[in-house]
Amino acid sequence: MGTFAMKKHQLLAWTALPLIGTAMPAMAQQAESGQRAGAQEIVVTAQKREENLLEVPLSISVVDGETLQQQGATSLVDYSNYVAGMEVSSGGTPGLASVSLRGISATTSAAAVGFYVDDAPIGSSSLYGRGSEMSLDLLPYDIERLEVLRGPQGTLYGASSIGGLVKYVTVQPDLEQFGVRGGGEIFMIDTAADPGWAGQVMVNAPLATGKLGITGSFAWRKTPGYVDSVNNADLADQNDVEQRGGRVSLLYRPTDNFSISLSGIWQATNADSAGRYAADLSGNRLGNGHSANNFVAEPFNASFDYYAASLDYDFGGASLTSTTTYSERHIQQVRDTSLVYGALFPLLTGGLIPAGITPYDNTVSLKKWTEEVRLASNGTGAFEWLIGGFYTHEDSTQDQTIRSYDMAGNVIPALDPLAIVQLPAAYQEYAVFGNATLHLGDMFAITGGVRWARNEQDFRQVSYGAIVPPADDPGTSSEDVVTYSVSPQLFLGENSMFYVRVASGYRPGGPNVILPGVPPMVNSDTLTNYEIGYKGALANGLVVVELAGFYMDWQDIQVATSFGGIGALANGGAAESKGVEAALTITPTSGLTLGFTAAYTDATLSEDVPEIGGFKGDRLPEVPKFSGSARIDYTMPVGDKDRVDFGIGVRHASSRLSLVESDPLTVSARPYTTVDANIGYMFDEHWTLRLYGRNLFNDKGERSRILFTDGLNIPSYLAIAPLQPRTIGLAADLAF
Numbered sequence: 001m002g003t004f005a006m007k008k009h010q011l012l013a014w015t016a017l018p019l020i021g022t023a024m025p026a027m028a029q030q031a032e033s034g035q036r037a038g039a040q041e042i043v044v045t046a047q048k049r050e051e052n053l054l055e056v057p058l059s060i061s062v063v064d065g066e067t068l069q070q071q072g073a074t075s076l077v078d079y080s081n082y083v084a085g086m087e088v089s090s091g092g093t094p095g096l097a098s099v100s101l102r103g104i105s106a107t108t109s110a111a112a113v114g115f116y117v118d119d120a121p122i123g124s125s126s127l128y129g130r131g132s133e134m135s136l137d138l139l140p141y142d143i144e145r146l147e148v149l150r151g152p153q154g155t156l157y158g159a160s161s162i163g164g165l166v167k168y169v170t171v172q173p174d175l176e177q178f179g180v181r182g183g184g185e186i187f188m189i190d191t192a193a194d195p196g197w198a199g200q201v202m203v204n205a206p207l208a209t210g211k212l213g214i215t216g217s218f219a220w221r222k223t224p225g226y227v228d229s230v231n232n233a234d235l236a237d238q239n240d241v242e243q244r245g246g247r248v249s250l251l252y253r254p255t256d257n258f259s260i261s262l263s264g265i266w267q268a269t270n271a272d273s274a275g276r277y278a279a280d281l282s283g284n285r286l287g288n289g290h291s292a293n294n295f296v297a298e299p300f301n302a303s304f305d306y307y308a309a310s311l312d313y314d315f316g317g318a319s320l321t322s323t324t325t326y327s328e329r330h331i332q333q334v335r336d337t338s339l340v341y342g343a344l345f346p347l348l349t350g351g352l353i354p355a356g357i358t359p360y361d362n363t364v365s366l367k368k369w370t371e372e373v374r375l376a377s378n379g380t381g382a383f384e385w386l387i388g389g390f391y392t393h394e395d396s397t398q399d400q401t402i403r404s405y406d407m408a409g410n411v412i413p414a415l416d417p418l419a420i421v422q423l424p425a426a427y428q429e430y431a432v433f434g435n436a437t438l439h440l441g442d443m444f445a446i447t448g449g450v451r452w453a454r455n456e457q458d459f460r461q462v463s464y465g466a467i468v469p470p471a472d473d474p475g476t477s478s479e480d481v482v483t484y485s486v487s488p489q490l491f492l493g494e495n496s497m498f499y500v501r502v503a504s505g506y507r508p509g510g511p512n513v514i515l516p517g518v519p520p521m522v523n524s525d526t527l528t529n530y531e532i533g534y535k536g537a538l539a540n541g542l543v544v545v546e547l548a549g550f551y552m553d554w555q556d557i558q559v560a561t562s563f564g565g566i567g568a569l570a571n572g573g574a575a576e577s578k579g580v581e582a583a584l585t586i587t588p589t590s591g592l593t594l595g596f597t598a599a600y601t602d603a604t605l606s607e608d609v610p611e612i613g614g615f616k617g618d619r620l621p622e623v624p625k626f627s628g629s630a631r632i633d634y635t636m637p638v639g640d641k642d643r644v645d646f647g648i649g650v651r652h653a654s655s656r657l658s659l660v661e662s663d664p665l666t667v668s669a670r671p672y673t674t675v676d677a678n679i680g681y682m683f684d685e686h687w688t689l690r691l692y693g694r695n696l697f698n699d700k701g702e703r704s705r706i707l708f709t710d711g712l713n714i715p716s717y718l719a720i721a722p723l724q725p726r727t728i729g730l731a732a733d734l735a736f
Contacts, residue, residue: 041053041054042054042062044056044060044062044147045147045167045169046058046060046147046149046167047156047386047435047447048119048156048374048376048386048388048435049376049384049386052495053535054495054496054497054535054536054537054544055497055535057447057487057489057497057499057501057533058149058150058151058487058499058501058503058531058533059084059085059149059150059151059531059533059546059548059550059581060147060148060149060150061083061084061086061147061148061150061583062145062146062147062148063079063082063083063145063146063148064144064145064146065141065142065143065144065145065146065171068143069141069690069731069733070645070647070678070680070690070692071647071649071676071678071692071694072187072676072678072690072692072693072694072727072729072731073694074094074137074139074198074221074243075094075097075137076088076097076099076135076137076166077090077094077097077703077724078694080099081627081629081651081652081653081674082597082629082631082649082651083148083597084150084581084582084583084597084598084599084627084628085101085102085103085150085579085581085599085601085627086099086100086101086148086150087099087100087101087105087622087623087624087627087653087656088100088135088703089105089622089656089703089704089721090275090703090704090721091133091274091276091721092239092271092274092275092276092721093239093241093269093271093274093275093300094137094241094243094269094271095134095135095136095137095269095300095302095331096133096134096135096274096300096302096333097133097135097137098132098133098135098622099113099135099163099166100112100113100163100622100623101113101148101150101151101163101164102150102151102163102164102529102550102552102577102579102581102601102603103163103552103577103579103601103602103603103620103623104162104163104164104527104552104554104577104603105163105620105621105622105623106132106133107525107557107558107559107560108127108132108558108559108560108569109127109128109129109130109131109132109133110124110125110126110127110129110131110132110160110507110508110558111123111124111125111131111132111160111507112132112160112162112163112507113160113161113163113164113165113166114153114157114158114159114160114161114164114165114166115135115136115165115166115167115168116157116165116166116167116168117136117138117167117168117170117265117306117308117325118167118168118169118170118263118308118310118323119308119310119321119323119325119372120308120323120325120327120370120372121157121158121160121370121392122136122304122306122327122329122368123136123160123329123366123368124366124368124394124396124427125159125160125392125394125427125429125455125508126394126396126425126427126457126508126510127425127508127509127510127522127558127569128396128398128423128425128459128510129364129366129394129396129398129425130331130362130364130398131160134302134329134331134364136168136304137243137269138168138245138265138267139200139219139221139243139245139267141200141202141217141219142170142171142202142215142217142219142247143168143169143170143171144169144170144171144172145169146166146167146168146169147165147166147167147169148164148165148166148167149161149164149165149166149167150163150164150548150550150581151163151164151501151503151529151531151550151552152164152483152503152504152505152527152528152529152552153165153503153505154451154483154485154503154504154505154506155433155435155449155450155451155483155484155485155503155504156433156435156449156451158390158429158431158433158451158453159429159453159455159481159506159507159508160507160508161505162505162506162507162525162526162527162554163527170247170249170263170265171202171215171217171249172215172249172251172261173204173206173213173214173215173249173250173251174204174206174213174215175206175209175210175211175212175213175251175253176206176209176210177204177206178204178205178206179203179204179735179736180201180202180203180204180735180736181201181202181203181733181734181735182199182200182201182202182733182734182735183199183200183201183688183731183732183733183734184197184198184199184200184731184732185197185198185199185729185730185731185732186198186729186730186731187727187728187729187730188727188728188729189223189224189226189724189725189726189727190226190698190725190726190727191226191290191725192224192225192226192237192725193224193236193237194224194237194240195224196221196222196223196224196729197221197222198219198220198221198222198731199219199220199221200217200218200219200220201217201218201219202215202216202217203215203216203217210253211252211253211254212250212251212252212253213250213251214248214249214250214251215247215248215249216246216247216248216249217246217247218244218245218246219243219244219245219246220242220243220244221241221242221243221244222240222241222242222243223240223241223242223243224237224240225237225238225239225240225241225272225273225275226239226275226290226725227239227273227274227275227276227277227290227291227292228287228288228290228291228292229287229291229292229293229294229295230278230286230287230291230292230293231293231294231295232294232295232296235273235292235294235297238272238273238292238297238298239271239272239273239274239275239276240271240272241269241270241271241272241275242269242270242271243267243268243269243270244267244268245265245266245267245268246265246266246267247263247264247265247266248263248264249261249262249263249264250262250263256314257313257314257315257316258311258312258313258314259311259312260309260310260311261308261309261310261311261312262308262309263306263307263308264305264306264307264308265304265305265306266303266304266305266306267303267304268301268302268303268304269300269301269302269303270299270300270301270302271299271300271301272297272299273292273294273297273298273299273300274292274298274300274335275721275722275724276292276719276720276721276722277289277290277291277292277719277720277722278291278292278293278717278718278719278720279717279718279720280717280718281707281715281717281718283718285720290722290725293339293717294336294338295336295338295357295407296334296336296338296357296359297334298333298334298335298336299332299333299334300331300332300333300334301331301332301333302329302330302331302332303328303329303330303331304327304328304329305327305328305329306325306326306327307325307326307327308323308324308325309323309324309325310322310323310324314378316378317377317378317379318375318376318377318378319375319376319378320373320374320375321372321373321374321375321376322371322372322373323370323371323372323373324369324370324371325368325369325370325371326367326368326369326370327366327367327368328365328366328367328368329364329365329366329368330363330364330365330366331362331363331364331365332361332362332363332364333361333362333363334359334360334361334362335359335360335362336357336358336359336360337358337359337360337402338355338356338357338358338359339708339710339716339717340358340708340709340710340711340716341358341360341402341418341467341711342355342356342357342358342404343355343710343711343716344467344710344711344712345404345412345415347711347712348415348466348467349414349415353406353412353414353415354406354407355407356404356405356406356407356412356415357404357405357406357407357409358402358403358404358405358418359402359403359405360400360401360402361399361400361401361402361403362398362399362400363397363398363399363400364396364397364398364399365396365397366394366395366396367394367395367396368392368393368394369391369392369393369394370390370391370392371390371391371392372388372389372390372391373388373389374386374387374388374389375387375388381439382438382439382440383436383437383438383439384436384437384439385434385435385436385437386434386435386436387432387433387434388432388433388434389430389431389432389433390429390430390431390432390433390453391428391429391430391431392427392428392429393426393427393428394426394427394428395424395425395426396424396425396426396427397422397423397424397425398421398422398423398424398425399420399421399422399423400419400420400421400422400423401417401419401420401421402417402418402419402420402465403416403417403418404416404417404418404466414466415466416466417465417466418465418466418467419463419465419466419467419468420463420464420465420468421461421462421463421465421468422460422461422462422463423459423460423461423462424459424460425457425458425459425460425510426457426458426459427455427456427457427508427510428455428456428457429453429454429455429456429508430453430454430455431451431452431453431454432451432452433449433450433451433452434449434450434451435447435448435449435485436448436449442491443490443491443492444488444489444490444491445488445489445491446486446487446488446489447485447486447487447489448484448485448486448487449484449485449486450482450483450484450485451482451483451484452480452481452482453480453481453482453483453506454478454479454480454481455478455479455481455508456476456477456478457476457477457478457508457510457511458474458475458476458511459474459475459476459477459510459511460472460473460474460475461473461475461513461514471514473514474514475511475512475513475514475520475521476511477509477510477511477520477521477522479508479509479523479524481506481508481524481526483503483504483505483506484503484504485501485502485503485504486501486502486503487499487500487501487502487503488500492536495536495537495541496534496535496536496537496538497534497535497536498532498533498534499532499533499534499535500531500532500533501529501530501531501532501533502528502529502530502531503528503529503531504526504527504528504529505526505527505529506524506525506526506527507524507525507558508524509521509522509523509524509525509558509571510522512568512569512570513568513569515568518568519568519570522558522569522570522571523556523571524556525554525555525556525557525558525571526554526555526556527552527553527554527555528552528553528555529550529551529552530550530551530552530553531548531549531550531551532548532549533546533547533548533549534546534547534548535547541587542586542587542588543584543585543586543587544583544584544585544586545582545583545584546581546582546583546584547580547581547582547583548580548581548582549579549580550577550578550579550580550581551576551577551578552576552577552578553574553576553606554574554575554576554577555574556571556572556574557571557572557573557574557575557609558570558571559571559572559573559609559611559612560612561611561612570611572609572610572611572612573605573606573607573608573609573611573612573614574605574606574607574609575603575604575605575606575620576603576604576606577601577602577603577604577620577623578601578602578603579599579600579601579602579603580598580599580600581597581598581599582596582597582598582599583595583596583597584596584597591634591635591636591637592632592633592634592635593631593632593633593634594630594631594632595629595630595631595632595633596628596629596630596631597628597629597630598626598627598628599626599627599628600625600626601623601624601625601626601627602625603619603620603623604616604617604618604619604620605617605618605620605660609660612659612660612663613660613662613663613664614660614661614662614663615662618660618661618662619657619660619661620657620660621656621657621658621659621660621666622656622657622658622704623656623657624653624654624655624656624671625654626652626653626654627651627652627653627654628651628652629649629650629651629652630649630650631647631648631649631650632647632648632649633645633646633647634646634647638681641683641684641685642681642682642683642684643681643682644679644680644681644682645678645679645680645681645682646678646679646680647677647678647679648675648676648677648678649675649676649677650673650674650675650676651673651674651676652671652672652673652674653671653672653701654671655668655669655670655671656668656669656704657669658704658705658706658707665707665709665715666707667705667706667707667718668705669701669702669703669704669705669720670700670701670702670705671701672699672700672701672702672723673699673701674694674695674696674697674699674701674723675695675696675697676692676693676694676695676696677692677693677696678690678691678692678693679691679692686734686735686736687732687733687734688732688733688734688735689730689731689732690729690730690731690732690733691728691729691730691731692728692729692731693726693727693728693729694724694726694727695723695724695725695726695727696726697726698725698726699723700722700723701722701723702720702721702722702723703721703722703723704720704721705718705719705720705721706718706719706720
């Protein structure tokens with residue numbers, strides 16, 4: 001993934017970054033923002049209580065799981081362009097992507113956009129867990145909805161959400177009715193030799209009616225590869241991906257005012273190689289146009305285990321909620337860096353050893369505990385309040401190894417290992433927070449909140465090898481951070497509201513690598529968002545509008561830079577992002593929905609940042625200036641029990657830079673405009689047959705484009721993460 005902090009020639013293994021790293025709303029059944037015909041409200045939990053979307057004073061998109069399945073969407077990449085202001089820079093496989101919101105992208109391997117599953121954060125909060133690149137792509141079969149919160153969410157959601165938050169809300173057990181749902185799918189990707197397939201099943205069972213229920217699901221998906229290699233004929237269609245996931249949730253409600261929820265999620269992703277193309281320095285794609293230039297396979301294997309226990313007790317005037325979670329993530333990725341480091345063999349040995357092959361193995365493990373307790377008022381009185389406390393502890397390891405082989409695959413003893421780096425780290429955080437809304441009559445309200453957090457970190461760097469100095473050094477850090485939010489609201493009726501929002505967020509700092517001249521600690525970077533918006537359901541809910549204008553001030557940006565040729569971290573400079581986001585949903589007649597989104601984002605440096613070769617006014621990377629979408633969805637009953645669903649959508653994103661604009665190694669990814677369509681027929685309320693197509697006209701646009709240099713910082717080749725080629729799928733589901 002590209003980050004404007006990361007220049008390819010500065011990547012040495014003992015930095016906090018990977019060694020070679022990176023130089024829609026649902027409209028068919030439910031609109032992104034707004035309501036179905038008849039003004040049925042959409043409920044969200046963005047402020048950690050159930051509320052009507054149109055009454056929440058911040059910019060939110062909602063994507064429901066059923067619509068993801070109808071459209072054949074299975075990952076963040078598939079639906080991000082239907083969410084205003086959201087951009088996903090893909091690393092070529094599910095689970096390997098960097099997410100940005102409102103122009104705020106990752107500048108180190110620490111995340112700038114947070115991820116939650118229900119009530120708990122997932123992913124690393126430290127600088128050394130590759131949190132920015134390891135996104136969570138849950139299979140949609142057991143997802144009730146996604147909530148995408150734009151702008152910093154530091155008050156209620158804490159660290160690492162300066163750009164916003166992606167929140168998975170999972171399906172909860174039904175305590176009254178037994179149900180089974182299952183389905184299968186087959187699909188073809190243009191240029192892939194084999195078809196892909198998927199199967200899934202979900203069961204809900206009341207074990208004691210009204211008191212105890214359980215739901216469980218399992219999904220298995222195999223996506224065929226379509227990327228070849230110009231340097232190894234055995235690596236044809238090398239980027240096939242297999243995903244398996246399961247979930248179990250148990251809900252016990254012994255009384256009307258007390259409930260216990262237990263859940264577990266297990267998911268694995270295994271890709272034989274990354275789905276990226278290679279191009280020469282003029283942008284001409286190599287080989288057959290869908291080829292990489294790797295000599296050896298580049299597998300990506302990731303597993304995610306998540307366990308949660310939640311207790312809720314209603315005292316009458318207030319409710320107490322406790323949520324405890326434990327999660328583990330293990331990721332192993334191999335990248336072929338032969339054109340970066342293997343090309344240096346003659347230089348390192350005075351010409352004695354010719355260029356060779358250097359596979360780079362990066363293994364990341366994360367174990368994370370979280371606990372949150374909060375007490376919140378009940379009802380809709382004039383004063384609503386919430387107070388809480390939060391604790392997390394995580395242990396992460398990052399092991400990086402570069403091996404040295406000749407072109408025949410034999411170990412080169414004089415250069416092997418080229419580099420071994422180990423970066424174990426521990427992170428713990430304590431926080432207290434509060435949020436309240438005061439209603440001043442029917443027209444006015446003001447919402448505000450504050451959070452105090454303290455994090456303490458330990459870190460160790462261990463390194464040795466032919467091109468890295470030996471080291472075994474510890475580091476520590478601690479810091480206190482305060483974030484806040486305030487949002488006045490003006491209501492012009494039951495479903496029409498203007499709001500102003502000022503909110504702050506932060507991304508934790510941490511101990512730096514220990515080298516002469518390098519600062520011992522990197523401080524938090526902070527972001528303050530100024531926003532004015534309007535939400536309204538007009539004409540009895542037939543027209544729904546959401547509009548927001550924002551200005552974001554980003555200070556003390558964490559960047560990767562060079563200290564005497566050695567890669568390390570620093571705080572450098574400031575940036576700003578300003579723009580407008582809009583969503584419009586029109587339901588002119590029963591069953592017909594027209595949906596539109598648009599985002600204009602002007603994200604630039606607001607001062608010179610010499611650490612990354614940037615100047616005031618430079619565009620930030622990974623951010624399209626314009627993105628938008630349009631969808632038409634139609635549902636028509638056939639007889640008493642049958643139904644036809646039809647949808648067609650267009651999504652667009654303008655070009656994106658790989659680094660800041662002034663960096664001489666910056667390249668620009670192609671813009672894209674794609675067309676998606678789906679049609680489904682439901683028989684007798686139980687059987688559903690669906691046909692879908694994504695990228696129907698095979699647009700050649702790119703999710704990202706990165707310029708790689710060799711070990712002497714000489715431009716070598718372009719790596720391109722393309723849009724997935726045209727994909728046509730047929731699926732069948734049975735539910736009863």
